[in-house]
Amino acid sequence: xxxxxxLFLSEPTPAFRIGNLLPDLxxxxxxxxxxxxxQRGIRQHRKIDAFTDAHPVFKRSVQRLGPSFRRFGGxxxxxxxxxxxSRAWASYSPTPLADFTNEVYASFESRWQEIPxxxxxPLQGMREYNWLCSYGNMRDLEITLQRIGRRFxxxxxxxxxxxxxxxxxxxxxADFEEFFPILIEHVAETxxxxxx
Numbered sequence: 001x002x003x004x005x006x007l008f009l010s011e012p013t014p015a016f017r018i019g020n021l022l023p024d025l026x027x028x029x030x031x032x033x034x035x036x037x038x039q040r041g042i043r044q045h046r047k048i049d050a051f052t053d054a055h056p057v058f059k060r061s062v063q064r065l066g067p068s069f070r071r072f073g074g075x076x077x078x079x080x081x082x083x084x085x086s087r088a089w090a091s092y093s094p095t096p097l098a099d100f101t102n103e104v105y106a107s108f109e110s111r112w113q114e115i116p117x118x119x120x121x122p123l124q125g126m127r128e129y130n131w132l133c134s135y136g137n138m139r140d141l142e143i144t145l146q147r148i149g150r151r152f153x154x155x156x157x158x159x160x161x162x163x164x165x166x167x168x169x170x171x172x173x174a175d176f177e178e179f180f181p182i183l184i185e186h187v188a189e190t191x192x193x194x195x196x
Contacts, residue, residue, distance in 0.1 A: 001052055001183070002078040004132050005085055006045055007104055008092065009187045014107035015114075016041040022119060023049075030116040038114075043192035051186055052078075057179040064168045064175075069161050076161050077172075079135070079144060084176040086136035092180075101132040138162070 001009075003021060010017045019041020022031055031042055052058050053074055061080070062073035069076055089097040105127040108115070115123065126132065134140035142159045149158035165172065 001048055002082040002135075003126070004082040004135055005078075005180075005183075006048060007132070008085065008100075009048060009184065010041060010044070012103075013037070014111045016044075017104060017107050018111055018115060019043075020045045020048075021123075022116065025119040025122050026116045027118065030118060034114075034116075040192045044187070047190065047192060048183065048187065052179075052183065055179060055182070057175050057182070061172050061175040061179075064172055065161060065164050069164065072156060072158060072161075075148065076145070076158060076165075079141070079148065080165055080172055081176050081180070082135045083141050084173055085180065086133070088177075089136075092184075097133055097136075101130065104132065 003024070006020045007017055010020045015035070015037035019034070019038035021041075022034075022038070023042055023045045031038075034042070058077060058081075061077045062070070065073045065076060085092065086097065089100075093100060095103075108123050108127065112120075131144065135144065142162050145158040145161065149156040
């Protein structure tokens, strides 16, 4: 799952939310010395990703992208699933998406000095351009894919997958609607534990 889903599935505390984002933003070594309140979020992030990547419904969604995008299929589908979560936000949360994202951005501010410095630029961009609210718009979704594609050592045109999303939109949406409640239940049943 991508950032919006990770944050939605987080416990509503600043450190947990930030921890749930950090594995996508910083090197492994930057994570190891963070306090346990962050480690719980980091651990949940990894559990969510492992469960998602192994689930047959998510795999089916990735297969819909075809062989051209199979190498980056997991990344693309993470973003596409965030698109569907954004579009159906009111079905999953009583808090409006804009209010939720403002609360998330405020949590970054409250812990800024504790966040590893290599995460500062992406978190600033997330807040400044309100990426979390942009996933529901197709044009902004395309821009998101362009931005992600530039982060690779050799840039990748992930936005070229947009026509495939549009072609299989209904089927991928149905996959998301089948999978996301399963993921919510999995997260609720298996809270992250830090062994001491």
